[in-house]
Amino acid sequence: MPNELTGPLAEFIRHLASEKRHSPRTCDSYQRDLLRLADWLGRSGFVAWQRVTNHDLRRYVATLSREGLSGRSIARHLSATRRFYQFLLREKLASDNPALDIRAPKSGRRLPRVADVDQLNHLLDGQPDDPLEVRDLCMFELMYSSGLRLAELASLDLDTVDLRSGEVRVMGKGDKERLLPVGRKAISAIQAWLPYRAALANDGEAALFVSQRGERLSHRSIQARLSRWGISRGADQKLHPHLLRHSFASHMLESSGDLRAVQELLGHADIATTQVYTHLDFQHLARVYDQSHPRARRDRYHGKTSDESS
Known part of the structure; x- marks a missing residue:
């Protein structure tokens, strides 16, 4: 990997640790994500950060997606890249920020697991x-x-x-x-x-x-x-x-149906964070419906609804 790529990256991590007072864990996360990008750039023939374009980073995002990274993980990589280029611009090691207009692919909403x-x-x-x-x-x-x-x-x-x-x-x-x-x-x-x-x-x-x-x-x-x-x-x-x-x-939402009360109990600043539990509640209701409603139950062997099989 060219030193022109790793040198500025090391300076950026030192900047996060000493000037921004980020925790070692946060610095390690930035370093890990950016080293992955630097490795990809090095294998693609790049020797300096200022040569990277918006199109190049879109190719990188596509590579991450093919490798199985979730939309949330790719968004984290892009956030680190944008922050790094802000540093490069400040240090006059780049002329623009090619990551600004790139968005990660959307992931399906991952619902939290609950116990019965x-x-x-x-x-x-x-x-x-x-x-x-x-x-x-x-x-x-x-x-x-x-x-x-x-x-x-x-x-x-x-x-x-x-x-x-x-x-x-x-x-x-x-x-x-x-x-x-x-x-x-x-x-x-x-x-x-x-x-x-x-x-x-x-x-x-x-x-x-x-x-x-x-x-x-x-x-x-x-x-x-x-x-x-x-x-x-x-x-x-x-x-x-x-x-x-x-x-x-x-369980509270399932019993009460009071989203605002559950939001207060959980200490969520934004009710949208609490709303994920309404999806869990709906999944439970849908299962009960499928198992209980006479016109929703399906014949185990023929895939027919109960009224069709009679």
Whole structure:
């Protein structure tokens, strides 16, 4: 790969890290996507970024699509490329931004997976065997009860939960605080966990959920414990924190039909984000319809509707 391609790219990553204060993870993502583009350009005979045209980048997008990348992934690649060319223009290493007018191909809407109500009840009705499992069950009950994000659950402190009023105060995205109801089962689970927490927590530790070392439980530990709980209880799909949140949203919407209320509970700034769950609800209704309506059921062997086969 020509140094004329890799040199400016390395400078851009340093710019993101030092001047823009982006996280190492964000910088790695930019570097990975742009190195892929630089490799493609090098194999195509390009020796400098300023020689790349809008037509060249459209060819690259077509290549990514043929290689199986989703529209969302291609959009991320294009966003990185546009940002990189803004840097090149500032450094006078390019005369225009060839990625400006290029849009990624649309992907079909990917709906979040949810767990069946009966399966969740079975998983959450399991009896814990030790103090750490008491803690785990408490976390999972609370996530499903109040639709918490992983980061919101991990950041909970003792004083953010009011058992008397049945409420939890969480800090969501954009540092927006919201007050959420806590269900009866989750309150019971918290009450069962608090004596064990008092014995485990280090002096001065404010976290509601702590590890064996008495410190606030990490995101990774919560993810691992939920996955382990699902395996030990015979779940038919891998359990992860967002599955509980998705299930909360879908089950609430299915029962209430109140999209605005679910939006408030989830802490979504835009109701369009919440509307994805209406598609999940419709899928459920469509399955019930197909299975139940006398003029929708199909003969198993002949593909005929029930009235046709009689």
